[in-house]
Amino acid sequence: MNVRKKAMPWLSMLLVVALMAGLLPAGKVTHAAESVTGIRFESNISPVYVLVEGQSTQLKVIATIKDGTTEKESDVTDKVSWTSSDSKIVSVDAGWVKGVGKGSAEITAKYQGYTIKKMIVADMMYEKLVVRTTDGGQEVPSELTVNLGMKPKWSVFALDHQRAGESNVTEEATWSSSNTSVADVNKGVITLKEKGETEITVKHKGLSYKVKLKVDMPYNELKIMPDKVVEFTFGDSSKSVTVIATKPDGSTEDVTALAEWSSSDKNVVEVENGVLKPINVGTATITVSYLGKTDTVTAVVRASNQAMRITPDKKQHVMLSQGVVSLQTFVLAMDNSTKEVTQEAEWTSSNVQAVTVDKGIVRLHGAGDATITAKYQGLSRKVDITVYPSITKIEWAEAVKPDKDGDTKRKEEMFINDVKSLPKIQGTTFSGEKVDVSNVVQWTSDNPNIVKIEEDGKMKALETGTVRLVAQVSGQILDMDVTVTRKALILHTDQDELSLVTAREVSVPTVTVIYTDGEEADVTNDVKWESSSNNLLVYDGKMRGLVPTSRLTLNGTFSNVKLSIKVTIEEEIVSLTIDPNPVYTTINKSESVKVTGKYRNGKTINLSSRMNWKMENESIATVKGSSVKGAALGSTKMVGEFQGKTYEVPVHVKPKLLKLEGTPSSIKLTPGQSAAWKVQAIYDTGEVVDVTSQVTWVPSNTKVKVSRGSVQGVSKGSTSIKISFGGKSTTIRTSVK
Structure with a gap:
């Protein structure tokens, strides 16, 4: 095929891509579909054999993937989901299988809906473990008794399946003790610690061997001989003791040189292999230990003298310029004689930068603190010294x-x-x-x-x-x-509260001091006064209120004691009204007295509770606050004081009115006709008094015309005339026909 003829010009291709992009939904890109058509283990070996605690073996999974019309294979081991039918026999992780225990287990691999399985057989590398004593080579039984003091050492051997040989695996094996407080083990070396039981376990390549180990005491007891207190006097030579161990069969053994010795205070007594060496005055406990048994004995080192003292014995404070300080030390001998040992004593300074000492002579070298110690034949005394700079x-x-x-x-x-x-x-x-x-x-x-x-x-x-x-x-x-x-006990004044008038100068209160010895004295002029407010001015034994204040405190101080007086500052009262004045009352009856004061600005104030009333003759009447109470018939007066002025009010105690009687009690009239009437007051004393001239009357209607002492008929009908006096009343009935 001619590739050049098939190729598009690059501009035409760009236009095609642009057209396709315009037809596709935004944000989406098409890819050719890939699919997994199957999975398989890379190796066909089955079953796979592994060793317990041996090296891991990897199983690889290969997936067949179809991409359009093309198929390819890919390693998907790390993408597979792995499981073991018995993880106590075989474990699997990312295709790596490992023997855990003897037996077989099935490993399952799953990927993209496909599942494959493979049988894994785990077997032991060795047939069994054998533990022998390292020294003699004897096989260690499953149960063994040993004594403290012994040093067992074992080796472990692994026997192969053909029994053709064995391997010493002592170093590679894992050793453990179930009770390390009784015995511990490290690569076959057993360390015995105390009486008891433990289980020694050795493991290797899935095999294990256990020994139940019982640790006993080789001796029943240890005994220090002699078993009495070991006594020394300071300066004595060393003394030896022996330790005897008693075996279970009753026989004994001298273990002095084998035992472990210790002293509770090496500064008092040192010990080594049963030899006790006195060091200083005091007491120490000597302990011997051997193979789980112990014994103790007390060692005492006594001073060769009773006591020791240093002079001076109090802390010394000296200036550096003083140069030297002399000290002396003495001992009290056993025969109670005193001996100076200043020259013989051992002297030391805790701070030689500050002071040095030799034979009681302390030389001052620099500022600082030091402790001087004198020692003599196990006794010691100390004195502190502080040196101050110039x-x-x-x-x-x-x-x-x-x-x-x-x-x-x-x-x-x-x-x-x-x-x-x-x-x-x-x-x-x-x-x-x-x-x-x-x-x-x-x-x-x-x-x-x-x-x-x-x-x-x-x-x-x-x-x-x-x-x-x-x-x-x-x-x-x-x-x-x-x-x-002298120390004062208390300050006393007869004025617990003061009331001052603004701008009026008065003397400070009189003050008496009572000393701790009971003596009294007038100290008015010696008291230091201080006001709690600037509204009260105190000066030169005088005081003056400046601004009205409801409550402030005047504080006085003398020697070590103080007193406080409550002070009120108020405006001047220009007039004072007392009601009633005079006061009339009866025996055992109380009458309130109201006192009203008026300031310059016209405002009034109730002063009833502030008059401090006193009765001139309390056998006639008494007063409490603003209440007057009759005690006996007669007259007296009460006296009060406010803002420096004195006020007197007469007090009269009269008989008690029991009732009123009108005479006649009823009157009959004709229109225009008149009749006389009168009223008598009957008192608790039995006295009867005509009070017609003092009564008040009120008729119930206008059928009659009433005047003092007479009544006149006006029109036909009945009328009640109510007559009152002294809180009592009576009625006279009238009829007009």
Whole structure:
């Protein structure tokens, strides 16, 4: 065929493609169809034989694919779905089959709807495993008893099917112990740990061999001889002990050199092969262990002296410029005699950059902290030392605030018997660094009877007065004043609440102090007053309210105690009305008194509860708040005070009115006719009083005309005349005919 004649010009081909593209749906491209027509294993061998735990064998699957009129074959092994009929016999993964256990299984491969199968037979590489002792070659039985201390070592051999030979597979095999706390195994080497049972398993190429191993104790007990406390005095030579092991048959064996020895405190006693060496004073437990058995004995190292002390024994604070510090050490012998051992003791410093020590002489080399230790025949004592650098000046660690006069001198206040820490002082070094030098300050008091300097950096107040305390460090000094006063227990004033009038000046309350010793004193002029509000001005023993305020607090301070007074500031009352005035009441009857005050602006206020009323004669009447109660017949007066003014109200206690009686009780009249009537009051005292001139009356209608003491008929009919007096009433009936 002439290809050139069949070929289209490239432009014509481009037009054809364009036309086809226009006819096809957007986004779709046509391909020739491919289809799988079958699958097969690459190898026809069946069954396939594999070894248990041997190398894997691959099965490959070939698919026949039809592409139009063309067929081709393709390896689809990695696309196939693989399964095994018994994965405990044969496993399969991506076509790789492996023997797991002896037997046969069918491998299935599925792809594109096609399924093929192949039989796989798994067999053992060896017939069996045999375990023998490495040293003697004897076969190890399935059950074996051994004793702690033994070191079993086994080898494993794999026998082939023809028994033509065997292979030593000890290194390749897998070894395991079911109870590693009893015995462990590593490539045939058995490590016995404690009494008990375990199972040793060896596996190789699908075969296994198990040995039930029982571990026993070779000895019933260990015994250290002698079994009493091993005693030493510091400096003694070593002592030996022996350990005897008792076997189950009762026989004994000296295992001193074979056993493992340990000491609970090697700083007290060391031990090796039963030899105990004393090191230091103390107690240690010596333990011996051998083949699962242990025993202990106590070793004690006693000091050759009772006790030891170092002088001085308190922490030392010294300036570097001091150069040296001398220490001494003493021991108390067993016969209670005292001996200085400063020269014989072993002296050490924990910080040789700061200090060194030799025979009790501590030499200062630099600023820092160190611990000086003295040791002598098993005893030791320590003392701490702090070395401070040289300083150029000292100052208070806390700045002193100027007082109201601008004085910046430090001042302290104390009470008798108080103990207080001395203030902290800091020094400035040559390099400008600030250092706390409080512990090296030397304090003095110009009057120890008032304030005494204690040894522990404190000051104690003994008597009242003022003293000067001086602090000195390396020629630098600071001083302070300390004032000692008595300690107050309580402050007392007779005014718990105050009511002030705006712009009116009054004196501060009188205040009495009660000291802890029971003594009292007027300290009004010494109390420092402070108001909780700027609306109250306090100055020079006086106070003045500036703006009306419903409630504020006046606080007073004296010595170590305080008091508070509630204060009310209000406008001036220009007039005050009391109702009733006077007050009339009866025995055991209460009468309320209302007090109304008026301000300059015309507003009023109820002051009934603020008058603080007092009764002049409480046998006649009593007053509580704004309520007056009669006690006995008679007259008295009550007195109240408000805003500095005094008010008096008469109080009269009268008999109690029991009833009224009208006479006559009924009257008959004709029109125009008149008749007289009167009313009598009957009291609880039995007194009868004509009160006609004081009563009020009200007729029920106009049939009669009523005037005080008389009644006149007007028209025919009946009328009731109600007559009242003192809270009681009575009725006179009239009829006109």
